Amino acid sequence: MASSGLELLWVSAPQLLTGAGRTLGISALAILFSSIGGLLYGVLRSLGKRWLDVPLRVYLELFRAIPVLVWLYLFFFGLPIFFGVSLPAFWCAVLVLSLWGASEIGEVVRGALRSIPRGQREAGLAIGLDLGQLYGRVLLPQALKRLTPPVINVCTRLLKTSSLAVLIGVVDITKVGQQIIERTYESVLIYGFLFVFFFIVCYPLSAASRVLERRWNHA
Amino acid sequence: MTFDYAFALSTLPAFVRAVGVTLQVGLIAILSSLTVAVLNAAIATFKVPLLHRLVPLYVELARNTPLLIQLFFIYFALPALGVRISGFAAAVIAMTFMGGAYLTEILRAGIEAVPKAQIESGLSIGLSRWQLLRHVILPQAGILSLPALFANFVFLLKETTVVSAVAVPEILYTTKNYIALYYKTYEMLAVMTGLCVLLFLPLSLLLGLLERRLQHGQFGS
Numbered sequence: 001m002a003s004s005g006l007e008l009l010w011v012s013a014p015q016l017l018t019g020a021g022r023t024l025g026i027s028a029l030a031i032l033f034s035s036i037g038g039l040l041y042g043v044l045r046s047l048g049k050r051w052l053d054v055p056l057r058v059y060l061e062l063f064r065a066i067p068v069l070v071w072l073y074l075f076f077f078g079l080p081i082f083f084g085v086s087l088p089a090f091w092c093a094v095l096v097l098s099l100w101g102a103s104e105i106g107e108v109v110r111g112a113l114r115s116i117p118r119g120q121r122e123a124g125l126a127i128g129l130d131l132g133q134l135y136g137r138v139l140l141p142q143a144l145k146r147l148t149p150p151v152i153n154v155c156t157r158l159l160k161t162s163s164l165a166v167l168i169g170v171v172d173i174t175k176v177g178q179q180i181i182e183r184t185y186e187s188v189l190i191y192g193f194l195f196v197f198f199f200i201v202c203y204p205l206s207a208a209s210r211v212l213e214r215r216w217n218h219a
Numbered sequence: 220m221t222f223d224y225a226f227a228l229s230t231l232p233a234f235v236r237a238v239g240v241t242l243q244v245g246l247i248a249i250l251s252s253l254t255v256a257v258l259n260a261a262i263a264t265f266k267v268p269l270l271h272r273l274v275p276l277y278v279e280l281a282r283n284t285p286l287l288i289q290l291f292f293i294y295f296a297l298p299a300l301g302v303r304i305s306g307f308a309a310a311v312i313a314m315t316f317m318g319g320a321y322l323t324e325i326l327r328a329g330i331e332a333v334p335k336a337q338i339e340s341g342l343s344i345g346l347s348r349w350q351l352l353r354h355v356i357l358p359q360a361g362i363l364s365l366p367a368l369f370a371n372f373v374f375l376l377k378e379t380t381v382v383s384a385v386a387v388p389e390i391l392y393t394t395k396n397y398i399a400l401y402y403k404t405y406e407m408l409a410v411m412t413g414l415c416v417l418l419f420l421p422l423s424l425l426l427g428l429l430e431r432r433l434q435h436g437q438f439g440s
Contacts, residue, residue: 065416065419066419069391073395078404185299187299188296188300206279
């Protein structure tokens with residue numbers, strides 16, 4: 001049983017790798033776009049401009065309150081009928097996860113920027129830095145330590161949540177697993193494998209986040 | 220594109236039931252997760268042999284795997300091992316498996332924050348370990364972890380949408396079902412979004428308020 005199970009995994013390796021590539025691809029792209037979007041969100045919120053704060057708060061609250069899977073369905077089924085655009089399921093998942101991740105990372109960045117003493121901003125402006133220099137050289141570098149552990153946590157959550165992509169039809173690792181089960185009925189083996197796959201991907205990240213958190217924030 | 224009000228209205232009873240199912244799954248999952256967390260807290264505090272080494276293992280395993288995979292394992296893989304369960308039961312078990320781990324982590328952090336002197340004083344006035352846990356540690360740890368607990372209750376309630384994948388007739392499953400049956404995508408997406416906003420937005424806003432007040436909020440991850 002055990003050897004035939006390993007054999008099945010070995011034989012299916014090319015298929016599983018393609019699926020894993022798609023799962024990790026969605027996550028990696030979503031992490032990239034979320035980081036960019038989150039950084040932008042955090043910086044814009046820290047400017048304290050009312051006309052920016054209102055729409056950004058609405059965006060944040062909506063993505064916080066409504067579950068990711070609901071957003072996935074909304075974009076996947078809704079974009080074609082509301083805007084006449086139909087996005088392939090893969091890109092739909094990337095888009096939704098990016099928007100969600102950006103709201104989560106954005107709040108982390110905003111909090112980290114807020115924790116920096118006001119004097120830093122004032123001093124920077126007083127010596128004549130423009131906004132780009134102020135954020136790029138003074139504020140964000142100082143915020144980095146505080147925001148890295150929680151941002152890694154958001155990345156783990158993005159990785160886990162990317163599994164939902166199968167529900168809008170992405171042929172990700174879960175779908176590949178289900179196809180193998182349809183052929184072989186090896187459901188315990190395959191779902192056990194999926195369990196291990198996600199654990200191996202996510203555990204190092206959450207462990208790293210914990211270590212960094214302890215090292216930087218309790219010193 | 221016109222909005223078919225008559226059709227949307229005709230699905231209302233089904234969606235009322237769906238909200239009921241969402242709340243039912245969510246509340247059962249929250250209560251059983253809390254039970255798991257308190258048991259784990261007791262195991263950790265009393266250092267129950269063997270078990271207290273398994274608790275961190277369970278927490279890491281449950282927190283580092285997606286709910287969907289846990290759910291599929293319980294629903295599709297357990298039958299092969301001779302355990303056949305309904306979608307509803309699978310949903311509750313999977314959500315308890317995940318939620319229990321999150322809440323365990325939160326209670327653990329809360330317990331660690333209870334001053335050592337409290338525990339020493341409790342022991343020195345002759346409380347038994349059980350009395351200590353019940354009257355000294357848990358009440359204080361509970362208050363300390365209240366915002367984080369509440370955050371995770373809301374999180375769990377939102378996660379119920381995932382159990383639509385095993386045909387539990389909650390809001391999302393009902394939406395998908397109607398779309399597949401009648402192609403009324405526009406109407407059903409509108410109803411789904413409306414219900415989610417009504418159900419989750421007030422909770423989410425309340426949570427934000429609570430977190431700003433208490434500044435302890437920490438989302439599980």
